[in-house]
Amino acid sequence: MSPKSIKVRDKLWVQWNGRLYGVAADLKLAQRAARGEETQELVAPFSCKVLKIFVTAGQTIKKGEPVVVVEAMKMEYSYASPKDGVIAKVLAKEGEILQGGANFVAWKE
Amino acid sequence: MKFQRVLILNRGEIACRLIQACQELGLKTVAVYSDVDAKSRHVELADDSIHLPGSSPKDTYLNIEKILAEAKALNCDAVHPGYGFLSERAHAAEAFEKAGMKWIGPSPKSIRMLGDKLEAKKLLDQYKVPTAPWGEVNLKEIKALETLAQKIGFPVLLKAASGGGGKGMRLVKDEASLKDAAESAAREAQSSFGDATLLVEKYVEEPRHIEIQILGDEHGNVMHFGERECSLQRRHQKVVEEAPAPNLSQKAKDAIAASAVTLAKGVGYANAGTVEFLVDKNEDFYFLEVNSRLQVEHSVTEAVWGVDLVHAQLKIAMGVKLSELFPETKAPRGHAIQARVYAEDSSKGFAPCPGTLSLVEWPQAVGLRVDTGVRTGSVIGLDYDAMIAKMTVTAENRLTAIARLLWCLRHTVIFGTVTNVNYLQDILSHELVKNGKMHVKLLETAFGDWSDVPPEALIAAHPTLLANAITPQTAHGSAKQGFASPWEHA
Numbered sequence: 001m002s003p004k005s006i007k008v009r010d011k012l013w014v015q016w017n018g019r020l021y022g023v024a025a026d027l028k029l030a031q032r033a034a035r036g037e038e039t040q041e042l043v044a045p046f047s048c049k050v051l052k053i054f055v056t057a058g059q060t061i062k063k064g065e066p067v068v069v070v071e072a073m074k075m076e077y078s079y080a081s082p083k084d085g086v087i088a089k090v091l092a093k094e095g096e097i098l099q100g101g102a103n104f105v106a107w108k109e
Numbered sequence: 110m111k112f113q114r115v116l117i118l119n120r121g122e123i124a125c126r127l128i129q130a131c132q133e134l135g136l137k138t139v140a141v142y143s144d145v146d147a148k149s150r151h152v153e154l155a156d157d158s159i160h161l162p163g164s165s166p167k168d169t170y171l172n173i174e175k176i177l178a179e180a181k182a183l184n185c186d187a188v189h190p191g192y193g194f195l196s197e198r199a200h201a202a203e204a205f206e207k208a209g210m211k212w213i214g215p216s217p218k219s220i221r222m223l224g225d226k227l228e229a230k231k232l233l234d235q236y237k238v239p240t241a242p243w244g245e246v247n248l249k250e251i252k253a254l255e256t257l258a259q260k261i262g263f264p265v266l267l268k269a270a271s272g273g274g275g276k277g278m279r280l281v282k283d284e285a286s287l288k289d290a291a292e293s294a295a296r297e298a299q300s301s302f303g304d305a306t307l308l309v310e311k312y313v314e315e316p317r318h319i320e321i322q323i324l325g326d327e328h329g330n331v332m333h334f335g336e337r338e339c340s341l342q343r344r345h346q347k348v349v350e351e352a353p354a355p356n357l358s359q360k361a362k363d364a365i366a367a368s369a370v371t372l373a374k375g376v377g378y379a380n381a382g383t384v385e386f387l388v389d390k391n392e393d394f395y396f397l398e399v400n401s402r403l404q405v406e407h408s409v410t411e412a413v414w415g416v417d418l419v420h421a422q423l424k425i426a427m428g429v430k431l432s433e434l435f436p437e438t439k440a441p442r443g444h445a446i447q448a449r450v451y452a453e454d455s456s457k458g459f460a461p462c463p464g465t466l467s468l469v470e471w472p473q474a475v476g477l478r479v480d481t482g483v484r485t486g487s488v489i490g491l492d493y494d495a496m497i498a499k500m501t502v503t504a505e506n507r508l509t510a511i512a513r514l515l516w517c518l519r520h521t522v523i524f525g526t527v528t529n530v531n532y533l534q535d536i537l538s539h540e541l542v543k544n545g546k547m548h549v550k551l552l553e554t555a556f557g558d559w560s561d562v563p564p565e566a567l568i569a570a571h572p573t574l575l576a577n578a579i580t581p582q583t584a585h586g587s588a589k590q591g592f593a594s595p596w597e598h599a
Contacts, residue, residue: 001520003567003574004522005575005577005579006468006524006525006579006580007578007580007581012574012575012578013524013525014574015522016563016566017564018534019519019531019534019561020521020522020523020530020531021561021563021567022526022527023563023567023568023571027571027572030563030568030571031571033563034562034563034568036562045454045457045462046460046461046462047491069293071300072491073494073495074297074300077458077460078458079458100463
C-alpha cells in the first residue's frame with residue numbers, strides 16, 4: 001500500500017500502512033512531536049463551557065491531578081495536569097465559554 | 110393509515126438512510142436542516158426540505174413548533190424521527206400525531222412507559238423480566254443517595270432517569286467518589302434531558318451488553334430479530350457492534366429474546382424497538398433499558414437476517430401485519446460487524462475533533478456497507494454528534510467478518526481531522542475481541558491508555574510525503590478559494 005498524503009495549512013495528513021496520521025507540516029515540529037516533546041500546555045481542545053475548576057493560583061499540582069471539567073455536545077470532559085508544576089494564574093472561569101486553543105491556566109516558570 | 114409524504118426528522122447518516130428507504134417504497138421525503146447542515150447530503154437526497162435557522166439542537170432539530178408548522182405547510186402526513194433528537198420524546202410523538210402526521214415509531218404511551226427508566230423497571234416485575242437491584246434518587250437528597258448506594262452495595266452505576274446513550278452515566282466504585290460523580294451525572298442529565306433525577310443500580314461486574322431487536326405491528330403481534338452483541342463501548346457509548354453474539358448459548362439467546370418479546374407484548378409495543386440487557390459470566394441476564402426507536406446499530410441485524418428494518422417500520426405504520434410482512438420464518442445467516450467512525454481523539458478521552466474533512470474515501474469492498482452523511486469538504490461541528498460514518502461488513506463467519514472490517518478500515522481515508530480509525534483497527538486486532546471474549550469494561554481496561562504516535566518511518570519519509578501531498582479540492586474544484594481550514598472550527 002503506497003502512502004497517501006495531503007497538506008492543509010500547517011498540517012500534513014498521511015495514510016501510512018493503512019493507518020491515518022496528522023503531523024505538523026513543518027519537519028522539525030513533526031520530529032519533536034514524534035519524540036514525545038509536545039508542548040505541555042493545558043488548553044481547551046475545542047470550544048466548550050467550563051463547568052468546574054479544581055485549582056487556584058499559587059497551587060502546586062502533580063501530573064495527572066484534575067484541573068478542569070468542561071462540557072461540549074452535552075458530554076463532560078475532564079482534564080488533568082500534563083506535568084508537575086505551580087499554577088501562576090487560573091485563566092478560565094466556571095460557566096465561561098472558551099474557544100478551542102484557549103489556556104485554562106498559566107504556569108509559574 | 111396510508112401516507113405519502115414523510116418528514117425526515119433527523120440529520121446525517123440516518124437521515125440519508127431513511128430517505129433511501131422511503132423513496133424505494135415510492136414515498137416522498139422532506140428533510141430538515143440547520144444553518145450548518147444546509148449543504149448536507151440528506152438535504153440533497155430529499156424531495157423537499159425545511160430550513161431550521163440556527164445551529165443549536167434546541168433551535169433546530171428539537172424545535173417542535175417550528176418543524177410542525179413548516180411540515181404542515183408542505184403537506185407531510187408522516188414523520189420518521191430516526192434515533193437521538195426527538196425520537197424518544199413522547200410529547201413530540203403526540204404533537205405530530207395531533208397535527209395529523211403518522212409517527213413512524215411506537216405510540217407516545219409506549220415511549221413514555223419504556224423511555225422512563227423508572228416506569229420501565231416497574232413493568233419488569235409484572236412481566237418477570239430479570240433486573241438488577243436498583244433505586245431512584247434526586248441529587249438534592251445526597252443522604253438518601255448514600256443510603257441507597259450502600260444498600261445496593263458498591264460498585265453502583267448512576268444513570269439519568271430520563272435519558273439514554275451513556276449521557277449522565279457514571280460508575281462509582283466507593284462511597285468516597287459518590288458525591289462528585291453524582292453531581293457530574295446530575296449536571297449532564299439536567300442539560301441533556303432537562304431532568305436531574307438519577308437512577309442508582311447495582312453494577313454487574315464485567316457484563317456483556319446484549320440487546321434484542323424487536324418489531325411489533327399495530328395488531329398486537331411482536332416478533333424478534335435475534336440479538337446484537339454491543340459490549341465494546343467507550344464512555345458507555347458503543348463503538349463496535351455485531352450479530353449474532355459469539356460465545357453465548359442458544360438457550361441464553363432464546364431466553365433473553367423471549368423476555369424482550371414478553372415485555373413488548375405486555376405493553377402493546379408497535380414498530381421497531383430494542384430491549385437491552387446485561388449478561389454476566391453465568392449467562393444470567395438483567396434488563397438494562399428499552400430504546401423505543403430504530404438504533405444506530407440496526408444495520409448488523411439487517412445484514413444477518415436479510416431484512417430492511419426501515420421498510421418494515423414504514424409498512425407497520427401503514428397498518429401492515431407482521432404475518433404479511435414476513436410470511437416465512439426468518440433465520441440469521443453469517444456474521445455482521447459494524448464500526449462507528451468518529452471524529453474524536455481516542456488517546457485524549459475521546460474528545461470530539463471538529464474540522465473540515467479535506468478528503469474522504471471509502472473502500473470499494475466486497476461485503477461492506479457504509480452509512481454516512483458526510484463527504485470530502487463536509488464540516489464536523491460541535492453542535493451534533495461527531496460520528497462520521499458506520500462501516501458494516503457481512504461475511505460467512507465471525508473471523509472473516511473481523512478480517513474484512515480490518516481490511517476496510519485500512520483502506521479508508523479521512524483527512525482533515527483526527528478520527529478513531531486507528532483505534533478501531535487496534536480493537537479489532539485484540540485477542541479477546543478475536544476470541545469473542547468481550548465485556549463492557551474491555552475497552553477501558555485494555556485500551557484505557559491507548560495512544561498512537563506516527564511511526565519513525567513516516568517521520569523519515571516526511572519530506573517525500575510533503576512533496577507528494579495532494580492539494581485539497583473543494584466541491585467547486587478550486588484548490589484554495591473557499592477552502593476552510595480544519596482549525597477554523599476548532
